[in-house]
Amino acid sequence: MTDILQELEDRRADARAGGGAKRVEAQHTKGKLTARERIELLLDEGSFEEFDMFVKHRATDFGIDAQRPPGDGVVTGWGTVNGRMIYVFAQDFTVFGGSLSETHAQKICKIMDMALQNGAPVIGLNDSGGARIQEGVASLAGYAEVFQRNIMASGVVPQISVIMGPCAGGAVYSPAMTDFIFMVKDSSYMFVTGPDVVKTVTNEVVTAEELGGASTHTKKSSVADGAFEDDAEAMMEVRRLIDFLPASNREKPPVRPFFDSPDRIDHSLDTLIPDNANAPYDMKELIHKLADEGDFYEIQEEYAKNILTGFIRLEGSTVGVVANQPMVLAGCLDIDSSRKAARFVRFCDAFSIPILTLVDVPGFLPGTAQEYGGVIKHGAKLLYAYGEATVPKVTVITRKAYGGAYDVMASKHLRGDFNYAWPTAEIAVMGAKGAVEILYRSELGDADKIAARTKDYEDRFANPFVAAERGFIDEVIQPYNTRKRVCRAFASLRGKKLENPWKKHDNLPL
Ligand code: HXC
Secondary structure: HHHHHHHHHHHHHHHHHOHHHHHHHHHHHHHOOHHHHHHHOOOOOOOOOOOOOOOOOOOOOOHHHHOOOOOOOEEEEEEOOOOOEEEEEEEOOHHHOEEEOHHHHHHHHHHHHHHHOOOOOOOEEOOOOOOOOOOOOOHHHHHHHHHHHHHHHHHOOOEEEOOOOOHHHHHHHHHOOOEEEEEOOOOOOOOOHHHHHHHHOOOOOOOOHHHOOOOHHHHHOOOOEEEEHHHHHHHHHHHHHHHOOOOOOOOOEEEEEOOOOOOOHHHHHHHOOOOOOOOEEEEEEEEEEHHHHHHHHEEEEOOOOOOOEEEEEEEOEEEEEEOOOOOOHHHEHHHHHHHHHHHHOOOOHHOOOOOEEEEEOOOOOHHHHHHOOOOOOOOHHHHHHHHHHOOOOEEEEEEEHHHHHHHHHHHHHOOEEEEEEEEOEEEEEEEEHHHHHOOOOOOOOOHHHHHHHHHHHHHHHOOOHHHOOOOOOOOOOOHHHHHHHHHHHHHHOOOOOOOOOOOOOOOOOO
């Protein structure tokens, strides 16, 4: 009997050893942790329950049957993050380079199916040389099985990918279909075709880091939502993100204890808007001052900085924030910012996360680059996302809300529930200067006349009251009181029920 029990322990030890001490050491030398070490950091201590530790591949070609390590290059199971259940898979680079075989894929699919059935997030820790070369099409089939589950799980359970090593070829498309992708700086990369193929086909010489490193994907391509210094920081930040999210679309986001009065007033906000209407100010300051304990989890911080997206809590409840950032491109909407915010709004709506929109937008960015790049379609994504969202929507216009961008940014007309404006708000078709130049073109030579016309226009439109007269703004509020007003607004919307008409699915402008 003891022998049998001992055999189990021996088998477990064998599986836990992964690709052996030498390969583990090589992994550490690269500054990377092993799959199991990562899971240990991600989950609450002692909460990991492993599945399929003894699964082995069944391939025979190219002599691979001589090597059948238990676990087959991926560690899968479930555990808790601050007491809340998640499913996790972590590819083990020390076993066949973490490459994906038929059985490796089956292990991932098993936990994805369970996550979907039981309503819990899936976290994927990717560190893999791609398709298991010895398995050919069986491996490709395995990928497609994972892809199909990514698609089915989308909008049902949160899916988070962390790229912690190579992720190349078609393998990138599984993370690409998850809600958030994070990368580890200097040790991870993602690309569809690597530097060698790029050189052969296009003659471009580029390093793996330049082609698909964390900096590329957080700043240029927007494929990744954030990048972290090392594996440990990545795991801690994923824990922090999970705390904001509901377990599935069947649940509301978690309500956490909070230590910040919803009635807190902040007189520094009364002077946040500069006297000069064209001077920038930092919208992040407003977000921090509204949030419980000033905590803001920013998504895509390094990309399209003219719009801010991320999560805060108000009275302990998660709220998604979208805010124009006047510090960058005057906070205008363009292709990148529209795409960034649209995806964020849709995530929030899919997972019942209310949306707070802070508006200071001078309009859409003009230019051939924008028009040729399809700003019409991309801008429409954000418009569409706001208009279809049925979650509670509270909007505060702090300064400019001009033109189509006024409509887009969660206006009353797109079913905004509470549309507030600060007294400094300017809601108009465009700024005074542009408007006067069009309306009074014949008087442009006369500086005095133009100055008088401009003042006229400003007096009429550079305020929130024209919109408030029509009920498009529900209330003009004092800046210092914004947290209290916004908290009360969201509290009043906790019972909100709104449904869109039945459809097979929508046809948003992709
Ligand atoms: C089987 C693999 C493997 C793979 C790596 N290994 N990739 N085994 N299939 N795809 C093995 C290596 O043989 C080696 O085994 C161990 O993993 C570590 O690999 P090294 O090359 O020593 O590591 P490193 O120098 O860090 O290089 C990592 C790497 C390189 C850049 C990922 O291994 C590599 O280029 N691999 C091939 C990548 C690739 O072309 N994959 C197929 C892409 S196509 P030992 O025993 O020596 O430790 C694809 C299609 C997906 O993925 C389609 C989905 C629809």
